[in-house]
Amino acid sequence: MLQNGETPKDLNDEKQKKNIKQRFMFNIADGGFTELHSLWQNEERAATVTKKTYEIWHRRHDYWLLAGIINHGYARWQDIQNDPRYAILNEPFKGEMNRGNFLEIKNKFLARRFKLLEQALVIEEQLRRAAYLNMSEDPSHPSMALNTRFAEVECLAESHQHLSKESMAGNKPANAVLHKVLKQLEELLSDMKADVTRLPATIARIPPVAVRLQMSERNILSRLANRAPEPTPQQVAQQQ
Structure with missing residues (x-):
């Protein structure tokens, strides 16, 4: 039965909304x-x-x-x-x-x-x-240099991937550019290899995560296990 000016379409839309399952979050x-x-x-x-x-x-x-x-x-x-x-x-x-x-x-x-x-x-x-704690990566850290070089390798390879097909099709200018790109990739990979060799010693000198965060794993688990106290009505009123 329709009430307050409702139309059959309104009721149908309402029915569809009720039938829609809420997504689990x-x-x-x-x-x-x-x-x-x-x-x-x-x-x-x-x-x-x-x-x-x-x-x-x-x-x-x-x-x-x-x-x-x-x-x-x-x-x-x-x-x-x-x-x-x-x-x-x-x-x-x-x-x-x-x-x-x-x-x-x-x-x-x-x-x-x-x-x-x-x-x-x-x-x-x-x-x-x-x-x-507003912590961020040190841009001068060797691991960041390795990350930067990897991004360069990825970008260089993706932006010139078409050259290999053109070179195989007999395109001489494309072949010349391809050789230059391969030379650049070789140099970058050589630099990355040197960075990787130095990395273990560098990482060994980094303080543990718990020290840098000033929080041990035991403290973290304790925080996760203990539920935060429910806000009082006064606190709720202040937030509104």
């Missing part, structure tokens, strides 16, 4: 220093293509695994699996139930997965700390 900003985001991308693609959102482990399962660990504690895999709130974590293993070492397979996977998540969370906190 969860992220760990590890800066690409772990394989987590590559895994998530591949897993989510497989889950979407096969329409097995719960049967294939991906980002959503990782979220609930962390939630289970927060509630039950580290390595309490059986308690987490038996908790109906985290039933989603059992879905990817239903095909393995007939195997004799089913529980061992499951628990090992959960432990390995949590280790990766923990590593990503530590790096996320380190990056946040580095941003807070």
